[in-house]
Amino acid sequence: MALKELSCPTFELCLSLFSTIITIIIVLKLRSVRVKSKENIVTLPPSPRKLPIIGNLHQIGALPYRSFKGLSEKYGDVMLLQLGHIPTVVVSSAQVVNEIMKGNDLALSNRGQSRATNILLYGSNDIGFGNYGERWKQKRKICVRELLSPKMVESESIRLVREGAVAELVDKVREAAAAAGSVNLSELLVEAANNIICNSALGLKNDEKGVRRKHSVKALAKKVMFQVGVVTLGDHFPWLAWLDVLTGHLQQFKATFQALDPLFDDLIAERTSSIINRETPAAHQTDFVDILIQIQHQQLPNNNAISNNDIKSILLDMFAAGSETTSVTVEWAMSELMKNPIELKKVQEEVRRVVGQKSNVEESKVKQMEYLKCVVKETLRLHPPAPLLVPRVATHHVKLGGYDIPAKTRLYVNVWAIQRDPQVWDNPEEFIPERHRHSHDTQDFTLIPFGFGRRGCPGMNFGLAAVEYMLANLLYYFNWESPQAQAIDMTEIFGLVASKRIPLHLKPIPFSFQ
């Protein structure tokens, strides 16, 4: 049938109506596409060129915070890197941290998990690596309010733990000095810090079995600390995860977990039964395990009650986060003081003047040691134990420094670079404790060795009390020399924390007022 034959006024009307509707639909569609694409313009942070598969991994050295600082000088304070399959933003200025705190702290409150944390830290359900959420908030609250609160830090039970561990440290320094002339101070500091955490967590009073168990827990927790810092091939390249079996990493993580977990189970069962039998410990003998079990028993047995796995993961966090951070801070402080004899003399004079001629250093006196506190602050400025904090992950899209940060991007805050920023600090590479003398604790995020916001360190008071007390004792009881007047090596090694590459060996000379 010819088209002409179909031609009638109704048909023509229908045809023109149809074509008008189609035209309107097309115009609307095109407009919406244009609006959408305008909305979708994404401005990602500047990035260095990346290679296929590995991205920017080849540009990151053994000390990533130093590599990041070098790159940020070229690419800016908010820079995007591709680390294997993980898109990663590195922030290198206090202003951008301020911006995070003002509006994005919640959106950046997740953590990145790894194969190690999944195996060793109860499915990464601990405080340090767990994702933000109601369960996590509950555990963190327990940690902040019950275990690490200022009241707990100053309590008799924790003070006795600190005094005991530091007295042991002083004795060991004395013995080593008498036997060999010099001491491996790094090793003794690790042991003292580990004892403080272990005895705070598991208590001072132990029977023979308890002492043996404590010994094993300490050794295994040390392994956890090391292994949690291991990044496997599977973490960077999920399609190569099977190789983690060949490298032996997974087996090692599992072996550590399987050795430690039953020790904690045994301990919890023992303490639970003594709490049920109302053998409540005296106030000065309270430890973290007792507190956690008591909280568990006060809670209703519903979904919100903390489980044994929660207790175990919290205990492990205390070991992993609280031990080495403390010992490396004292290690770096002593190294800087040895390199800066004028500052050493000044702080030593203060400690000895405040303590006076006494047989022991009373902890309450540390409050009056203003210059010692400046020494600790300056040490944490130059040598933050966690130079990149602990990485966070964006739960959804955020804007930082005017750039778009897509959901799931990993975020590193380069505290090491921020705390050496020449725009903020005069002579940033120099150890000048005096610069903190009249500084007030401002909220400008230029000095953040304990991190910030919802994921900031809950152990700051606990850690500082231990660092200051250890340092005060070492400076009170001994004068210090470098063996054979050697220069102090200041190179670093980076694992879970940034510590000294070569352990600090020093010659202590016992001091007496006479």
Ligand code: HEM
């Ligand atoms: C000088 C000593 C210490 C330093 C410099 C330090 C530093 C830090 C830093 C930088 C973070 C990450 C913060 C962030 O991501 O914003 C952190 C997290 C943490 N710290 Fe500390 N810390 C110290 C001592 C301690 C102690 C003694 C404990 C416990 C006994 C502790 C427990 C924790 C925990 C549980 C976290 C994880 C917090 C979370 O993810 O919410 N820290 N610490």
